[in-house]
Amino acid sequence: MSSSDENEQSRFRRRSFLIGSGAAVATSMFSAAPAHASAPAFPSGYDGSDLWLRYEPVADSGLLARYRAALGAIVVENAGAAKVHRHTANLSMAPGSTEHLVETTLEAARDELVRGLGGLLGRPVPVRDGFPDRAVVVGTPDSSPLVRRLVPARDLAPLGRDGYLIRSLTRGGHRSIVIAATTDLAALYGTFAFLRRIQAQQPVSELDISSVPRINHRYLNYWETERLYAGNNPAGTGGLNGENGAIFDFTATGASAALNLPVILDRYLVAARAMASLGINGITINNVNANSFYLTPAAIEQEAALADALRPYGVRLAVSINYAAPTDARFAPDTLTREELDPYSAKFRDWWTRRARQLQAAIPDFMGFTVKANSEGQPGPQDLGYDHGDGANGMAAAVAPLGMRIFWRTFVYNADVDADRLKRAYLEFGPIDEEPQPDGTTGRFAENVFLQTKNGPLDYQPREPANPLFGRMEHTNQAIELQVTQEYTGQNTMLCYLGPLWEEVLKSDTYATGPDGRLLARRLVGHVVDGSAQGHPDTAIVGVANFGNADNLTGHHFAQANLYAFGRLAWDWTLDARGIAEDWVRLTWSNRDFVVRTIAAMMMGSREALVSYQTPLGVAHQFRSSDHYGPNPAERLARDDWSPVYYNKADTAGLGYDRSPTGSNFVAQYFPVLAARYGDIDTVPENLLMWFHHVPWDRKMRTGRIFWDELVYRYQTGVHYVSWLRQAWDALEPHVDARRFAEVKAKLAAHEADAGSWRDTCVGYWRQFSGRAIPTDGPLSLRIVVGGRTIGGFDAGAASATIPLAAGASPRITKVVPADPAVRCEVLSQAAGVPGRAVVRATGKSSFGPILKDYVFDFTR
Template identity: 75%
Template sequence: MSSTDENAGFGRRSFLIGSAAALSTSVLGTGFAQAATPDEDGSSLWLRYPVVDDPGLLARYRAAVTAIVVENAGRTKVHRHTAHLAMAPGSSEHLVETTLQAARDELVRGLGGLLGRPVPVRDAPGGRIPAGAVVAGTPASSPVIRRSVPAQDLAPLGDDGYLLRSVRGATVIAGNTDLAVLYGTFAFLRRLQTRQAITPLDVSSAPRIRRRYLNYWETERLYAGNNATGTGGLNGENGAIFDFTATGASAALNLPVILDRYLVAARAMASVGINGITINNVNANSFYLTAAAIKQEAALADALRPYGIRLAVSVNYAAPTDARFAPDTLTREQLDPYSAQFRDWWARRARQLQAAIPDFIGFTVKANSEGQPGPQDLGYDHRDGANALAAAVAPLGMRIFWRTFVYNAEVDRDRLKRPYLEFGPLDGKFAENVFIQTKNGPLDYQAREPVHPLFARMEHTDQAIELQITQEYTGQNTMLCYLGPLWEEVLKADTYATDEHGRLLPRRRVGDIVEGTTRDRPDSAIIGVANLGNATNLTGHHFAQANFFAFGRLAWDWTAESGRIAEDWVRMTWGHHPDVVRTIVAMMAGSREAVVNYQTPLGVAHQFRSSDHYGPAPGERLSRDDWSPVYYNQADTAGLGYDRSPTGSGFTAQYFPVLAARYGDIDRVPEELLMWFHHVPWDRRLRSGRIFWDELVSRYDLGVGYVTWMRHAWDSLATRLDARRFAEVKAKLAAHETDAAGWRDTCVGYWKQFSGREVPADGPLSVAVEVAGVSSATGRIPVPTGASPRITKVVPADSAARAEVLAQPRSVPGKGIVRVTAASPFGPVVKDHVVELVPTGGEPG
């Protein structure tokens, strides 16, 4: 979001207490009555199917849906390698053998719940469609579909696209494959979950991106474990969603035993079109290539396969030297990517995997980064290493996803320049079954970054974009941060890419490049670093489920609007009361921008303490410069920020000319990215009219103020939501507010040492308070002995702000509370001021 004049020139308007505007009860409430709805634990994610509570709409849905028809549902069984695949004792989920069975069962579950009564499964004798039937299938599986849907209507939808259509009093869910029918089933149920019309119906949809995968980091950046800290597991589990090596009380639940949460996750993934998952961390443990692990992985693949979820594994380049594979091991010298021994070793592992998992995707590789081995250890480059593995697996139809997250300090002093310097010269030299996998920004999952220059510059290479769903730098399992707007911003960002003649390409947004339409690339992939764990709600924070949901929806269609996705999620997860939908969608809409503002406003990046990447540490200096916050902030008495302009590190030159010129000019760069590219003088005048120092402090204050507003907004919903989830989010928001304020206070205090300026007293949430004719903006008011302690007037710094006295002082000395509510470019902001009355000439008692 760009800086605007909305914040400019905060004026003053007096508010007499008798006429102060009251805050809207739909946003700020004080009631905490027991919620009327039953308690829920979040374990169903958005796949809740509560009965439709609008009587008129329920009647219309019931009239339109009277039966379920899925012909030949059991005919096309998916591959199952594990002979005796079984659920854990006491499971509520169940295994299916076909994708059409999964679709049928979801219709039974979903429609039965939403309509408040069972919907019978029926046949279609003689091809006749029962009135009110929901018919799901393909032309191959269903004679009804074959007669009802012309082939030319399905042809453009490919393998995954679906069609929803009203046909002669029935509803048809059709696709070219069984998996497409499953996707259509979830899309149809979503219409009922979000209270949309289901008659008449004529809707079709196909994904823009072919490979919509998760990278699951089972041992790192996991904030959804079921223990008190959210990062580990209880009863012998390690906190991961899948159990491979659980001990103690959970040892009997290791794969090949299938747990309920595996199938809930599979259904959730399928509901948003995710079709693959790399099951282990990119800092790879070669355990996942052992025979014992492959047996377990095969069972997991068997359970997930009916939902269209295929498996991949992250691998360590030096895995052939691991003693666990003895006697089939190599020496370090044999890791030469051009050696037959190296390629043959990987071919053997791939064949072993494919024998157990016929639809195995391939390998994800992190090489020569953060201590991980790679081809550079033997004098080769990333192309050599990626192509060696690609050659080993190509005969098996597998893919290699080679990550570009590299930052060898010897390449260039500026860490942001290094990936392009290493990979740019290799464009067009990678094998056809290699994807170059690149994070959305050039640093590391910050709440806002410029787009990565590699997307536009790797013109002849298949590229997968990597987005982080788990909130490493955006609040982990504590802070409410809806990431949909971040991803929408990235995917719709214009790279201003040009052809060889310097003419702008017609399709040049990041999403176009990932989709492959910019230069007609043959394949496409989008990767989300997943946030699933063994916590009851699978994501550690109820609102983190929204990020899982939004990733899938944007992976299917990156042109979708994150706000609409948020509304769908709210309706499916929290309910349909207007106050609930309006309030929660509003909370989500500005939550990411709030994180940017109280953590890293105006482009100051990576100010996180090294121990956990959660709290602030702007003064931290580590043994390695490019891990140190001071490396990124470059704070000194002249200003703040890293100069990457043409007169600085020259990083801006890695972009195409339009962006290079824009980013390189301090007068033209978007202010949200100001310190990414420039060392900004403390007294530089910004577009708000304020100097840089004052604007910086204002941004921190607005970020915290938004979190305060979210907390109050959530409190207003106490009677609208189930008690358990309400209380759990309420506790998270309280911690969120405290930690956001800690970010602001730590960073502003640190920058103040360099700016040499006082913290401005007239910030957007500041207020002057008058008692007994004495006015003060400091929060401490000297009051003459015997004078009335009553607050009689408040003057907000922002002329458009509203003020309310929440608590009057009862005596002198004494304390009162004044709440100020204002607007920011990203939503409402609130601050509660403690007013302390001090006797004239004395100190408070």
């Protein structure tokens, strides 16, 4: 069975409890939880520190018995033979650690099976020699004579270096499960995949699974000083005990000073195991706004220690660098002048070769450098009159003899290039890709250069059109960059599952054409990234990671799902976000169908809800500049293209940025089919409307509402979804461990308040220009009958509504009439008298999930 077959199994499991339309899902969400609540799967004080690798015992007694009958021993031949390189003589775990260092990748696989099977089966599973019955056998033909005998070489050949197979076998009366690959690392990947099946309560009989990653380089970029929403201190960022909040300690002071690298903390190895469990095979350990400290000899020794600890798990290190690092006085006397940063000069290239050699001497598998150049104040080749191709190739030439790569970010937006920020990257990089070369080829970027491009043309927004560079850079290696840490998607406060965002991007049709002008057969963004669209042999995907030193490593228990989803999609971008969500819930919260159904529904609508209450219908980048969290659509900054007003263009005529052929003509950077679709206000998808058009306030939308009314309707719907999230989570209290339940509950309370702030701030600002009243016919609008009167027109954004009653009139609500007959209404409480308060709950469904609003009515005389 291939990886696509694994995805089909996930879909089959989902159909077993999500049958029918979205209406069925919505209805199930409003039904009561099972009355016979079982004990939560995890200890009440569990802090989330194991991510999805907790391995709690299987609760279903029948299934547990079947697993125990099938899994009786662990066989990993020659597990200690192929020791990985270790540079650091004094590498050690911190005092009191529960994790432990291993010296080989197969030891990591064996130990994971011991830990995983022992935990899941509730009893130890012994490690044995030979070929006992009911064995789980792990290895490669090189490491294991048993694997060599059981699995034909022809079956392993298609797997490459990273693929694995998991197969049930019966030989000589022995039943076994073989996890085999051509490399030790791939065998480790298969081990984690096998354990994942048991965690998700899938069958382990009659297995015939094979899985090969679609993308070669599956990396994280870790930003240790910016966008760190997983730091462990009361303010939400930063660290305790002298740490800075980052996951890796290089320069901690105070109580943590003795725990700096080369001391290895438990969380480093949990992160390593988690990355390996997803097939992530590299991490750039510092911010792209790079501090050259990471190139100093002292730092390299610390980095080598970290690399030693991560190496058995297949996680290689890279460093972000500052283009002007050779001028840094910390490297004196080996420094260059500014004028010597010429990318074609021997001095410049030799300097970088020397640094790379120093790194490689300590870290033999060092990957290379990530570069942010001539962007947001970072230096680069343009400072000396060269372009990005010159700079990238200069560095690439310096490290190519060492087998290293340069990841050169395309996040550039020099205002001198064009008035429209979205057009600037392609205008700078496109001509270099199309440049004819003396040898008859096209494109100037070197073979060991990857252009690292954000998924959208702006900056990690909750929704963007796909970046036009995907498909347009036919002659250049290109990596897609996705932001796992939630800079513009709620940070460590809002529950926002990013799987649907990434699935939407990766499965977007570029409508790319070949040299003959015909549409390519394989042209989705994912096809471009995996090389199958245009024949690129080397491929990469990068996630801006959300690790930190918080107890749960990500700052929000649900932020763990985003790291998990990134890794699963990096391995196979064709997987569906819902299947990934359901698997994560089973691994992380519970296998009870009610819990899985509820949490997966919460996750799947969360991103669309966030779009609705932050940036509906394509209005972009309305975040306040101070923290990129809250709203400030009126903000105007010294730099125009950092200002929300630059993007919203609000005026009395309408809202949105005109990028059509009669505007900035940004649409022309897309292939013709998309250019025509986006350029016409009648054919552009409405969820991208204001990315490409300045929309009149009274334009009729596809719902029949005018644009102003539709805009407010979207804001209301997003907030109503978050209100439902709180109710849905509260219903899970008997089924979820206490500490994590309470921590998520507190986050959701803040989430709901902040979503309401987004709605109120933005709608209030747009109203100044639209000149229209705030509509009261929202998705959950209703009328009530009280005191013999029918009253409606309530503002769904108001905390309460005050209703005066005539003398002697009863405050009892006798009837509730929703505007939409599909909406359910329930009187939660009646006023005991006047003055008094009543509460009515309205529940319904939106296009992306259930919604809820509690109307509070204060009665007066």
